[in-house]
Amino acid sequence: MSQSPMEQELPEGYRPFTAPRVLRMIYGGKTTMDELRNPVHEAETSPIKNKVGSIFVPVSDIAKSRSWYCRVLGLPETACEIMNGHLCPLPMEGTGVILDTMPLWGGDQPGGAPSIDTPAFMLMTDDLEGSLQYMKQLGVEIVTEIEHDHWFVVKDPDGNKLMICRE
Known part of the structure; x- marks a missing residue:
């Protein structure tokens, strides 16, 4: 009979690792800003605002x-x-x-x-489908249709790529 994962012996030299901050943030741990405020990270103070x-x-x-x-x-x-x-x-x-x-x-x-060839920022919308139709009505160059039910990309008259994203 096999042992459950909790009962198995750990290999020699096994050391648990700490999940990166971003994973803790994604999975409900402290936010990145909370982590950054931790005194361990206060070695240098920057005059530049976040x-x-x-x-x-x-x-x-x-x-x-x-x-x-x-x-x-x-x-x-x-x-x-x-x-x-x-x-x-x-x-x-x-x-x-x-x-x-x-x-x-x-x-x-x-x-x-x-021009900006990669979208550098997002413009937000509550109506993604309506926003795409609006851009088409204006004759805006559409780079992508709606992707992942979350965003699409257009070009402005100078060829700058802009992302329109569901909020």
């Missing part, structure tokens, strides 16, 4: 991009002021998004600053 202020999106035509993003996000263009001829902060909930022709980062060169 907080994202805004995300810059490289665009070639600031006015055209402002119109596109305002239509996609349902914002009035009057709420999105173009600043210094190359910046347009979008009023967002949470982390900010700033459209930028990026003159210091190649935007003043032919072809402009390189």
Whole structure:
């Protein structure tokens, strides 16, 4: 008769291991931030906050991009002021998004600053299917259909890939 796993002898030299923090977080343990606040991790203090202020999106035509993003996000263009001829902060909930022709980062060169070829952030929705249909109605280039019943990817007029994700 075989022994149950709890009754089996352990091999010589066996040492249990500690699950990585991320696994504990996923499976109901302490959150990563709780772990990081543990005095063991306080060897160095950084003046940099653990907080994202805004995300810059490289665009070639600031006015055209402002119109596109305002239509996609349902914002009035009057709420999105173009600043210094190359910046347009979008009023967002949470982390900010700033459209930028990026003159210091190649935007003043032919072809402009390189676009974001891998989605760098997500725009959230409560209606994933409705959001996909809305983007199609606007004539937005669809990169993927809905994947895993959770997200899809589109391109803005500059080829930046944006992920739309179920909240």
